[in-house]
Amino acid sequence: MPERPKILLPEDRYFDPDPRVREVALALYREVANLPLICPHGHVDPxxxxxxxxxxxxxxxxxxxxxxxxxxxxxSQGIPLEALGIPTRDGTPVETDHRKIWQIFAEHFYLFRGTPTGMWLNHELYSVFGVRDRLTEETAQEIYDQIAEKLESPEFRPRRLYEQFNIEVLATTDPATSTLEHHQAIRDSGWKGRIIPTFRPDAVVNLDTPGWREQIQRLSEVSGIDVTDYPSYIRALEQRRAFFKEMGATATDHAAVTPYTEALSEREADAIFQRALRGEASADDAVRFTGHMLMEMARMSVEDGLVMQLHPGSFRNHNQPIFERFGPDMGGDIPLATEFTRNLRPLLNRYGNEKNFTLILFTLDETTFSRELAPLAGHYPAVKLGPPWWFYDSWNGMMRFRQLVSETAGLYNTVGFNDDTRAYPSIPARHDLARRVDANWLADLVVRSVIAMDEAQEMIHAAAYGLAKQAYRL
Amino acid sequence: MPERPKILLPEDRYFDPDPRVREVALALYREVANLPLICPHGHVDPxxxxxxxxxxxxxxxxxxxxxxxxxxxxxSQGIPLEALGIPTRDGTPVETDHRKIWQIFAEHFYLFRGTPTGMWLNHELYSVFGVRDRLTEETAQEIYDQIAEKLESPEFRPRRLYEQFNIEVLATTDPATSTLEHHQAIRDSGWKGRIIPTFRPDAVVNLDTPGWREQIQRLSEVSGIDVTDYPSYIRALEQRRAFFKEMGATATDHAAVTPYTEALSEREADAIFQRALRGEASADDAVRFTGHMLMEMARMSVEDGLVMQLHPGSFRNHNQPIFERFGPDMGGDIPLATEFTRNLRPLLNRYGNEKNFTLILFTLDETTFSRELAPLAGHYPAVKLGPPWWFYDSWNGMMRFRQLVSETAGLYNTVGFNDDTRAYPSIPARHDLARRVDANWLADLVVRSVIAMDEAQEMIHAAAYGLAKQAYRL
Amino acid sequence: MPERPKILLPEDRYFDPDPRVREVALALYREVANLPLICPHGHVDPxxxxxxxxxxxxxxxxxxxxxxxxxxxxxSQGIPLEALGIPTRDGTPVETDHRKIWQIFAEHFYLFRGTPTGMWLNHELYSVFGVRDRLTEETAQEIYDQIAEKLESPEFRPRRLYEQFNIEVLATTDPATSTLEHHQAIRDSGWKGRIIPTFRPDAVVNLDTPGWREQIQRLSEVSGIDVTDYPSYIRALEQRRAFFKEMGATATDHAAVTPYTEALSEREADAIFQRALRGEASADDAVRFTGHMLMEMARMSVEDGLVMQLHPGSFRNHNQPIFERFGPDMGGDIPLATEFTRNLRPLLNRYGNEKNFTLILFTLDETTFSRELAPLAGHYPAVKLGPPWWFYDSWNGMMRFRQLVSETAGLYNTVGFNDDTRAYPSIPARHDLARRVDANWLADLVVRSVIAMDEAQEMIHAAAYGLAKQAYRL
Incomplete structure (x- = not known):
């Protein structure tokens, strides 16, 4: 019987082939491999x-x-989502045999060769679940058993994993209308893990959110402020921010199709708000109102010190039939070209020079890294650059980010790594990959005599730990 | 007398400098170097x-x-096209001494240093024509003689070269109105080479094509369907597709300035068609009609199984004076920024989830590789990505494609290589370069332990042969 | 006492880690390291x-x-410009203790790690001022003394540095209304240095320049032509170009928010000009007039042989509060996405095929390198590509330029290096970095057998010296 292929995880994996770069990269990586994980932005369910x-x-x-x-x-390779057990909204029946789904996954695991998902999964299988064989058609059921057994054991409760993963702090993402009852329960339990909320008001700020009026109703309820007009709406948002902050939040997060910003007069803002309450807001109203509310959120951040994150440029639910049957977050969000220079100017001219304000920008349009984002971050005191987001949270994506951003903005206008995941057990793999990217990037600079080794050591500590902690005020 | 410089073609040429990468790349390259050539898209004259x-x-x-x-x-370096013997439409006389033109070419061959054209030409001169000296001012006439002599010999008839090149199938590109008489002659001759047509209806679909009405007249003639309105137009197109398919076609090809798509009602489509027949269609009509016809072509592909190719984003005949004197295809086609996410949504929402539909996307705007195309291909079952087109059919262009696309879409949502050429004897050189790129890309992943050697072996076979055959249904 | 960290400047610095590439790169670099510097575009004060x-x-x-x-x-890291001694327009007091400012700079010198500014400064400190210790909090004042002492010595007069730097020619940038009295004084002095002006008419051509009417008034004065309408305006500009040419200029330079071009009729041009004189020109008037004047400038270049440079795509003075307090050129110019294909077509269709015309294009949007600029330069005889500008005048920026441009446009449609600086003593460092980039780029091609060593030697000479001299007609 031929030997089964094994998962490959040598200690110096992923580093550039050149022996000198590998050696320096490994040395730098070892400096930070065991530092605690700072997780300032993600989607783990509290x-x-x-x-x-x-x-x-x-x-x-x-x-x-x-x-x-x-x-x-x-x-994308023709396997129906129903066959993968993805729940439907319209009652279409889906596969319920989890071993059968796992078998399909294993048979197609080759599709992930060279992808970050493949790299994370291999790391997670190996390091978290102790799997040694490569996941294939043949090994599928054995590996299923192996994981299932681990998942039964007490060490695999999320709190135990938090400690095992050496997480220092983990931020969740929560709607503005959340009562944060799970965060309260965590506090009440006396457990020492630091799980903090993040204020994400998209559903009450973007007028074209389906069910926006119900969201406003809910905002009234949770804030205890009767939201009937623009001033009461603003007061209710301020109340929620204060509540989130009290519950440990240090940041807010905002999605928008574009980073358009515009300061409306209070009167204009109220007129749009009233139209929206009557269900009469136009598409243009929605764009302008979101642009205005981004400015309001910046104003509030200047006042309350919550760090502001902006994630623009995703065309959500691009595949309408899939959205109708399965709902959002089905892999059908597609990036759009994004413009920051003109769009953010109103906001930056008003708040970008404020010392107490931090605006962390993300993008799905990597052409903006060197053209717009690095020049903005290399000038405005408020602007910092978030790590490569989503499709760019990958070896090449992160490497390109460093190469495109650093010459103009330097390292110190970036904010370290975000795992940005709802896949909790993949967190160590994601941070490990990011730390390896930075070790490799810096090793290359050392070997080429652009920086000295002692400088690289300071920089890898900042990239792996210090910058995230500082930028997010953790 | 100093030794003349020779053409350099070491077996491990082009691979990354690192010795381990070169070694693995060479091993991977050797696995596929002699596989038959699949040529699913090109412009060789049948x-x-x-x-x-x-x-x-x-x-x-x-x-x-x-x-x-x-x-x-x-x-671009100031040599008039007339001096190169390029035929004119306006009767301007041009150089007819082919040895003189060849001399100019040789004296300026240094301009192609580091370009794919230079790499292909050197390969072609060396491997197809047995030339060993570098093409220079001094060697020009000798090399001319050497090539001319070869071209006289029976081994240099195109059918003999087809066998020598180890081509398995070669697709031509043919207007919808073609009677495919050369393809018929090939069939009738009993020769075993597989030369298949590709259905390219641009001239009857893009209303702003010069002479569109004459094209419609010709469509009537060849289809035997009197095209007088939109329904008869559609029937005639369906007739042509059926004919092409019967003649061996497995694919269609479409050019458009943008990938805009829109479903018109039959009534609107007919109204525009009637205006066009009267010579009254506006620019906006033409854009909408092309957008609608792309959707119709997708519908027909779902029905008849022809693979659909889309090549958007070229501003054709940018240099008006050159176009007027010499006609199209004079090197004056310049790329445009291209938007896929919004433009293709109508088409993909209607047909992108169909199992029997394959839409192969090409681009001249490489910013869309990671931003739009890889996310689309990594989600929609119908979408596959064509290889780097035109200016990107080059060492760095193909390498960037792999690096920008693979982490999101994987290898298996791409379709192998297209030589896309009218320069028949350059075909082996072009495939060889592409196979080297992939060997080098995969070798780097192996050396960095991202993938294992057995995985790389499967992947190089897919990239060099299997994916093209499968995606184009050959 | 621990040894102080030193500035690292090994001879083979910055080259790729691979030993063969380094060796070849060093050999190529040595071929050109001591060639005279051609400085055809910059902002040193005459x-x-x-x-x-x-x-x-x-x-x-x-x-x-x-x-x-x-x-x-x-x-960008929160240090107020006032604390750095930057003069204000509004009378706000600023720090005047230059040692204190230097100390702040030294304490934050780590921000420049991995940036071109950091690389230039280290080179300049080491080679021009003989500094050996790294600039830190501790060494700040000593290094200040060391530099201050040098600046006192006669060797540090600009003319002496010109000779020491081995500059062959240095072009300044001068408004169309300049009387070039400093250039005249240089001539009159009998000094042998070649300092030539460049004709930059933005302030009289872009109608939305603050104080445009005063500029026109000044144009009348210096030209001796009473500018009262469009024809007299054109005559005055022609007079200035002739004067600049007589004073040694070989080139013009033009900034514009976009490279939009359009040929207005003389009547339309005059109507807009008259509105502008009355202070009634609209934003659209300004855009069209600039687009028209770019075409006029091209026409004049065809006639007088001055090389035309175009620098589009900078959003100047993005940070309004900083602009109001400190004025322009405060680090707040942010790039914009830029479109060349459609915008330049009118100009190129009229003048792009002219043999006596050279149009050198620059960009701050590097997505256009491979998509638009290389295809334009690889076709139109008039078009040449300027080196990477501003944020891209960096190791990675220049390397990406070569990789994105060369496969389509070749080396010979580019124009060598521009230091583009007002920081005179940084000129040798900037040219040295550019020469290293090209040595490294070519060495990689040699090691991969894309080009032969003798070809690389010719190419590095062209890149470091010949192309700039030829393209700028120096």
Missing amino acids: RVFADPDYRFGTPTELFIIPDHYVFRMLY | RVFADPDYRFGTPTELFIIPDHYVFRMLY | RVFADPDYRFGTPTELFIIPDHYVFRMLY
């Missing part, structure tokens, strides 16, 4: 920490069904 | 195969006069 | 050469206060 006995379910429920990075690739 | 005794003419007629990749570079 | 005893002032006046590359980075 519920998993609120219940000390939370269990992840089957391997399929952990690895496939909730992870659109995984199932979108299988779907 | 006439050259229809006549078993077809001859290419002089070296100048083979290498320079028909190849806008070559003469555009000479023109 | 005054520094007009006065044979000109002194640069304090180290802070030389390195920090005039250099927005330096102080923008400090500002």
Whole structure:
């Protein structure tokens, strides 16, 4: 019987082939490999920490069904989402045999060769679940058993993993209308893990959100402020921010199709708000109102010190039939070309020179890295650059980010790494990959005598730990 | 006498400098170096195969006069196209001494240093024509003689070269109104080479094509359907597709300034069509009609199984004075920024989830590789990505494509290589370069432990042969 | 006492890690390291050469206060410009203790790690001022003394540095209304240095320039032509070009927000001009007039042989509060996405095929390198590509330029290096970095057998010296 192929995870993996670069990269990587993880932006459900006995379910429920990075690739190759057990909104029946779904996944695992998802999954299987064989058609069921067994054990409760993963702080992302009851339960439990909320008001700020009026109704309820006009709306948002801050939040997060900003007069803002309440707001109203509210959020950040994050440029739910059957977050969000220079000017002219304000920019349009974002971050005191987002959270994506951004903005106008994930057990793999990228980037600079080794050592510490902690005020 | 400089073609040429990468790249390259060539998209004239005794003419007629990749570079450095023997439409006399033109070419061959054209030409001179000296002012006439002699010999008939080149299938590109008489002649001759047509309806679909009404007249004639309105137009197109398919076609090809798509009602489509027949269609009509016809072509592909190719984003005949004197394809086509996410949504929402539909996308705007195309291909079952087109069919262009696309779309949502050439004897050189790029890309991943050697071996076979055959249904 | 960290400047610095590439790169670099410097585009004040005893002032006046590359980075990290001694327009007091400013600079010198500014400064400190210790908090004052002492010595007069730097020619940039009195003084002095002006008419051509009417008034005065309408305006511009040419100019330079071009009729041009004289020109008038004047400037270049440079795509003075307090050139110019294909077509269709015309294009949008600029330069005889501008005048920026441009346009449609600086003593460092980039780029091609060593030798000479001299007609 031929030997089964194994998962490859040598200590110096991913580094550039050149022996000198590998050697320096490995030395730099070792300096930070065991530093605690700072997770200032992500989508882990706080519920998993609120219940000390939370269990992840089957391997399929952990690895496939909730992870659109995984199932979108299988779907792109013609495997129906129904066959992967993805729940439908319209009652279409889906596969319920989790071993069968896992088998399909294993048979198509070759699709992830060379992708970050493939790299994370291999790391996670190996390091978190102790798997040594490569996931294939043949090994699928054995590996399923191996993972399932681990998931039963007490060490695999989320709180235990938090400690095992050496997480120092983990921020969740929560709607403005959340009562943060899971965060409260975590606090009340006396557990020492630091799980903090992030204020994400998109659903009450973007007038074209489906069900916006219900969201405003809910905002009234949770804030205790009767939201009937623009001034009361602003007061309610301020109340929520204060509440989030009290619950540990240090940041807000904002999505928008474009980073358009515009200062409306209070009167204009109220007129649009009233039209929206009557269900009469136009598409143009929605664009202008979002642009105005980004400025209001910046104003509030100047006042309350919450760090502002902006994630523009995703065309959500591009695939209408898939959206109708399965809902959002099905792998069908497609990036758009994004313009920052003109769009952000009103906001930056008003708040970009404020010392107490931090605006962290993300993009899905990497042409803006060197053209717009690095020059903005290399000038405005408020602007910092978030790490490569989504499709660019990958070896080459992160490497390009460093190469395109650093010559203009330097390292110190960036904010370290975000894992930005709902796949909790993949967190160590993601941070590890990012730390390797930075070690490799800096090693190359050392070997080429652009920087000295002692400078690289300071820089890798900043990239792996210090910058995230500082930028997010953690 | 100093030794003459020679053409350099070591076996491990082009690979990365690192010795480990070179070694692995060479091993991977050797696995596929002699596989048959799949040529699913190109512009070789079928006439050259229809006549078993077809001859290419002089070296100048083979290498320079028909190849806008070559003469555009000479023109950019101030050499008039007339001096290169490029035929004019307006009767301006041009150089007819082919040895003189060849001499100019040789004296300026240094302009192609580091360009793919230079790499292909050196390969072609060396491997196809047995030339060993570098092409220079001094060697020009000797090399001319050497090539001219070869071109006389029976081994240089196109059918013999087809066998020598180890081509498995070669697709031509043919207007919708073609009677495919050369393809018929090839079939009738009993020769075993597989030369298949590709259905390219641009001239009848893009209302602003010069002479569109004459094209419609011709469509009526060849289809035997009297095209007087939109329904008969659609029937005629369906007839042509069926005919092409019967003649061996497996694919269609479409050019458009933008990939805009829009579903018109039959009534609107007919109204525009009628205006066009009367010569009254506006620019906006033309844009909308092309956008609508792309959707119709997708519908027909779902029905008849022809693979759909889309090549958007070229501003054709940018240089008006050159166009007026010499006509199209004079090296003056310049790329435009291209938007896929919004433009393709109507088409993809209607047909992108169809299992029997393949839409292969090409671009001249490489910013869309990672921003739009890889996310689309990594989600929609119908979408696959064509290889780097035109200016990007080059070492760095192809390498960037792999680096920008693969992390999101993987290898298996791409379709292998297209030589896309009218320069028939350059075909082996072009495939060889592409196979080297992939060997080098994969070798780097192996050395960095991103993938294992057995995975790389499967991947190089797919990239060099399997994916093209499968995606184009060959 | 631990040894102080030293500035690292090994002879083979910056080259790729691979030993073969380094070796070949070093050999190629040595071929050109000592060639004279051609400086065809820059912003050194001609005054520094007009006065044979000109002194640069304090180290802070030389390195920090005039250099927005330096102080923008400090500002981005929260250091007020006032604390850096940047003069204000509104009378706000600023720091005047130059040692204190230098200390702040030294304490934040780590921000420049991996940036071109950091690389230039280290080179300049080491090679021009003999500094060996790295600039840090501890060494700040000692290094200040060391530089200050040098600046006192006669070898540090600008004319002496010109000779020491081995400059062959240096072009300044001068408004159309300049009387070029400093250039005249240099001539009159009998000094042999070649300092030539460049004709930059933005302030009289762009109607939205603040104070445009005063500029026109000044144009009348210096030209001796009473500018009252469009024809007299054109005559005055022609007079200025002739004067600049007589004073040694070989080129013009033009900035524009976009490279939009359009041929207005003389009547339309005059109507807009008249509206502008009355202070009634609209924003659209300004855009069209600039587009028209770019075409007029091309026409004049065809006639007088001055090489035309175009620098589009900078959003100037993005940060309004900083502009109001400090004026222009404060590090707040942010790039915009730029479109060349459609915008330049009118100009290129009229003048792009002219043999006596050279149009050198620059960009701050590097997505246009491969998409638009290389295809334009690889076709139109008039078009040549300027070196990477501003944020891209960096190791990675220049390397990307070569990789993105060369496969389509070749080396010979580019024009060598521009230092484009007002920081005179940084000129050798900038040219050295550019020569290293090209040596490294070519060495990689040699090692990969894309080109032969003798070809690389010719190419490095062209890149480092010949192309600039030829393209700018020097």
